[in-house]
Amino acid sequence: MLVYLGFDLPDVAPVCDLAAVHDLQRRLLREAERMLGPRRGCATIRPATFVATTTGCTRRVGDTISIELEINALRDWSCCVAELAHELVHALDGLTGDPSWLEEGVAGAFGAAMAITMFEDPPMYLFEGDYLEALRLTASIPDQFAAIKSLRAQGIALHAVTVQQLMAAAPGLSADHAALLCRPFRQVPPVLGRYMIG
């Protein structure tokens, strides 16, 4: 592992050292805010927990955001970094709406960037299906993290970016490309006061 964000990699699996996972969470959130702009809203992000499933998620109930990491993150630090960084991007705007392809792509790109920076063998196998396509679409935005930071600085949430706003923030991006990114990623059935995002 390459030293990054001042994080000391423990000798044991993530599930055996939750204090280190939560230290990593604080460092990744600071880095997400540095690269993508400060988080908004008053919700509290709780320390991440592990679930023995194949799907991680971030959910908001009331003013509390919870992050659940899946079984690969439970046993492998590079997966833990990629997934935790991904879920923290969803939390940046307080989970105030269903994600767009852009939001999923930015979450994936930030997770991949953190894992690639910290590990010589990042877990790219985690990206498949629509998540891989969202990553591809986002990675090909010119200077994507700076473009997203400028949009968020205007008070625009990731899930609510319009085609015109995205094209203005990323000169050179085609209208077709922007339109693909601004689609809803997945329709989540509305439940009062509650959002859940993978």
Ligand SMILES: [Zn+2]
């Ligand atoms: Zn996601």
